[in-house]
Amino acid sequence: MRRGTRFGVAVALAITLGAMLAGCVASQGGGAAGSAAEKVYVKPGEKDAYYAFLSGGHHGNIYVYGIPSCRHITTIPVFTPEPAVGYGNDEESKAMLGGYTWGDAHHPGLSETDGDYDGRWLFINDMPNARIARIDLKDFKTHQIYGPIPNISAAHACPFPTPNTEYVFAASRFSVPVPNRDVKVEDYAKDFKGIIAGIKVDPKSGEMSMGFEIQMPPFDWDLSDAGKGPSMGWQFFTCYNSEMAYDSLEIKASQNEMDYFAAVDWRAAQKAVDEHKATMVNGAPVLDPVKVKDIVYLIPVPKSPHGVDVDPSGQYVCCSGKLQAEVSVYSFAKIKAAIDAKKFDGEKMGVPTLKYEDCLEAKVPVGLGPLHTQFDGKGYAYTSLFLDSQIAKWKIGPPWNVVDKIDVYYSIGHLMASEGDTRHPTGDYVVALDKLSKDRYLSVGPTHPEAAQLIDLRGPKMELLYDFPTYLEPHYAQMIKAEKIKTFTVYPLAENNKPGNVKRAEDARIERKGNRVDVYGLVVRSHFTPDIVKVNQGDEVYFHWTNLEQDDDIAHGFGILWSSKNMQIEPGETKTMHWTAEKTGINPFYCSNFCSALHQEMQGYIEVRAKGSPQAAIVRPDAKTIADINAELAAK
Ligand code: K7E
Numbered sequence: 001m002r003r004g005t006r007f008g009v010a011v012a013l014a015i016t017l018g019a020m021l022a023g024c025v026a027s028q029g030g031g032a033a034g035s036a037a038e039k040v041y042v043k044p045g046e047k048d049a050y051y052a053f054l055s056g057g058h059h060g061n062i063y064v065y066g067i068p069s070c071r072h073i074t075t076i077p078v079f080t081p082e083p084a085v086g087y088g089n090d091e092e093s094k095a096m097l098g099g100y101t102w103g104d105a106h107h108p109g110l111s112e113t114d115g116d117y118d119g120r121w122l123f124i125n126d127m128p129n130a131r132i133a134r135i136d137l138k139d140f141k142t143h144q145i146y147g148p149i150p151n152i153s154a155a156h157a158c159p160f161p162t163p164n165t166e167y168v169f170a171a172s173r174f175s176v177p178v179p180n181r182d183v184k185v186e187d188y189a190k191d192f193k194g195i196i197a198g199i200k201v202d203p204k205s206g207e208m209s210m211g212f213e214i215q216m217p218p219f220d221w222d223l224s225d226a227g228k229g230p231s232m233g234w235q236f237f238t239c240y241n242s243e244m245a246y247d248s249l250e251i252k253a254s255q256n257e258m259d260y261f262a263a264v265d266w267r268a269a270q271k272a273v274d275e276h277k278a279t280m281v282n283g284a285p286v287l288d289p290v291k292v293k294d295i296v297y298l299i300p301v302p303k304s305p306h307g308v309d310v311d312p313s314g315q316y317v318c319c320s321g322k323l324q325a326e327v328s329v330y331s332f333a334k335i336k337a338a339i340d341a342k343k344f345d346g347e348k349m350g351v352p353t354l355k356y357e358d359c360l361e362a363k364v365p366v367g368l369g370p371l372h373t374q375f376d377g378k379g380y381a382y383t384s385l386f387l388d389s390q391i392a393k394w395k396i397g398p399p400w401n402v403v404d405k406i407d408v409y410y411s412i413g414h415l416m417a418s419e420g421d422t423r424h425p426t427g428d429y430v431v432a433l434d435k436l437s438k439d440r441y442l443s444v445g446p447t448h449p450e451a452a453q454l455i456d457l458r459g460p461k462m463e464l465l466y467d468f469p470t471y472l473e474p475h476y477a478q479m480i481k482a483e484k485i486k487t488f489t490v491y492p493l494a495e496n497n498k499p500g501n502v503k504r505a506e507d508a509r510i511e512r513k514g515n516r517v518d519v520y521g522l523v524v525r526s527h528f529t530p531d532i533v534k535v536n537q538g539d540e541v542y543f544h545w546t547n548l549e550q551d552d553d554i555a556h557g558f559g560i561l562w563s564s565k566n567m568q569i570e571p572g573e574t575k576t577m578h579w580t581a582e583k584t585g586i587n588p589f590y591c592s593n594f595c596s597a598l599h600q601e602m603q604g605y606i607e608v609r610a611k612g613s614p615q616a617a618i619v620r621p622d623a624k625t626i627a628d629i630n631a632e633l634a635a636k
């Protein structure tokens with residue numbers, strides 16, 4: 001009896017300990033055991049195991065979520081102005097947007113080293129304006145927008161980085177005349193061209209620049225993926241509309257049994273450009289496959305393909321024919337052997353075509369409307385089925401069969417597995433990115449949010465864990481282990497060498513040259529120095545504010561009344577904003593970002609006098625203000 005009791009206590013203790021341990025794992029990002037609720041539960045104060053970057057579609061931005069909690073952490077402004085932080089409003093980001101206020105962002109592309117995400121940068125395309133942005137993952141800010149890329153009309157197959165981020169790519173979704181000129185649309189087949197562009201990425205800075213362009217037949221170039229391992233050095237692009245229809249595409253572009261995917265040898269293409277074999281068109285070196293051989297090949301794919309996805313080993317290229325119920329899996333070894341043997345089956349506008357049978361490895365009967373494929377690193381692939389509203393899990397390798405299916409709600413486009421397009425997918429989760437949410441959320445009127453669904457891949461069967469709505473409109477997304485991303489907490493003041501910066505109160509000043517006024521100011525809790533700015537009507541005023549704070553999350557705002565001018569200045573940062581003194585009178589400004597107990601006091605006045613009123617060429621703060629600010633800084 002006594003022994004039994006003691007045994008009972010030990011069992012109870014073991015169970016409690018076990019539960020505590022399980023709870024502990026769950027709190028760090030979802031344990032493998034337990035209910036769906038436990039698997040997505042991340043305890044208050046704990047952090048998620050993954051960052052997920054969802055493209056914002058025609059919102060032009062990137063949404064950042066934590067996985068498995070599915071919490072929306074932030075939105076990164078990229079192609080669209082964002083008034084809260086002043087993106088597109090301060091001089092630097094305004095110049096970067098280049099006058100555009102819209103983008104359609106489809107495919108995030110995390111930078112890679114040796115085929116795995118390295119946590120340095122995130123690239124994202126703006127399809128309609130053929131631009132690529134680079135976000136630095138140290139500060140989650142857009143640092144470069146490259147483009148519009150010349151000769152590219154709608155960069156949909158974009159950016160899909162190569163395994164060491166040597167290149168990001170762009171290809172024309174809608175062919176147009178190259179160079180664009182006065183032609184008839186009826187002369188499509190003769191005058192229109194597709195273009196594939198390889199954009200170089202500087203290995204240190206991430207800065208993008210033109211590498212090469214290849215002139216392609218005027219098909220609709222659709223999606224892309226990079227070769228890796230044995231297929232390293234090759235980039236693949238699917239297309240539809242090999243019929244070359246220019247109207248009623250929904251009927252006319254679905255006539256052919258086969259369309260194509262292109263295999264580009266990007267090292268050979270770059271070499272050809274370096275050897276001056278290209279023709280400059282609108283500032284880009286364009287290679288014509290009629291004249292320049294051995295850079296690109298076409299391989300037939302059944303029925304209007306959409307996604308092309310290379311498996312983690314780099315041996316297989318998986319193409320989804322969206323009007324077919326199969327994924328066509330090609331062997332890169334077979335493609336390479338056919339190319340090396342020059343076993344061609346004709347050509348299209350100079351691009352040699354290979355034979356379907358020579359390259360195909362397997363056909364996997366996944367279901368209706370296959371679009372995109374991701375991987376788990378355990379020998380399985382996951383294909384989204386738009387028409388069936390399902391994900392099919394299938395075996396890579398014989399017997400190439402479907403082993404599991406799960407329903408999603410509804411009409412899935414892309415899917416994102418954890419590090420699921422790298423050489424080493426983690427196999428933890430897949431997120432379904434559904435085009436329709438219909439009845440899944442509280443109604444907000446005739447348009448519903450988009451739906452994302454977290455699915456557990458760790459068990460023998462896929463298990464739906466959680467639904468979460470997103471704003472318009474994710475296409476592709478990528479998920480990276482949180483530990484790979486190391487962010488700044490502040491911008492180190494010592495490294496701030498932005499023009500117009502002010503690091504000491506003594507250097508704050510207002511300078512006038514003609515009707516241009518430069519305010520070199522600083523912000524620190526809870527004061528603008530200067531907080532009185534005297535100008536004349538018609539003056540062009542440039543406010544350069546430096547935030548001298550070196551504490552996490554102490555950002556100040558700068559909003560000017562009766563204007564569209566607002567921006568945020570983060571700790572250690574300098575930003576410049578232009579404002580024209582249009583009317584005489586007093587024009588207040590204030591800190592728009594809650595920063596301190598005296599945030600409400602953080603304000604100032606611009607005094608606008610009549611044109612020609614006497615103004616000093618330079619105004620500096622008085623000794624008392626300087627002493628006060630220095631005392632405040634010393635106290636921090
Ligand atoms: Cu399938 Cu633009 Cu990648 Cu949408 S695309 S789903």
Ligand code: CUA
Pocket residue numbers: 525526527555556557591592593594595596599600602
């Ligand atoms: Cu500074 Cu609010």
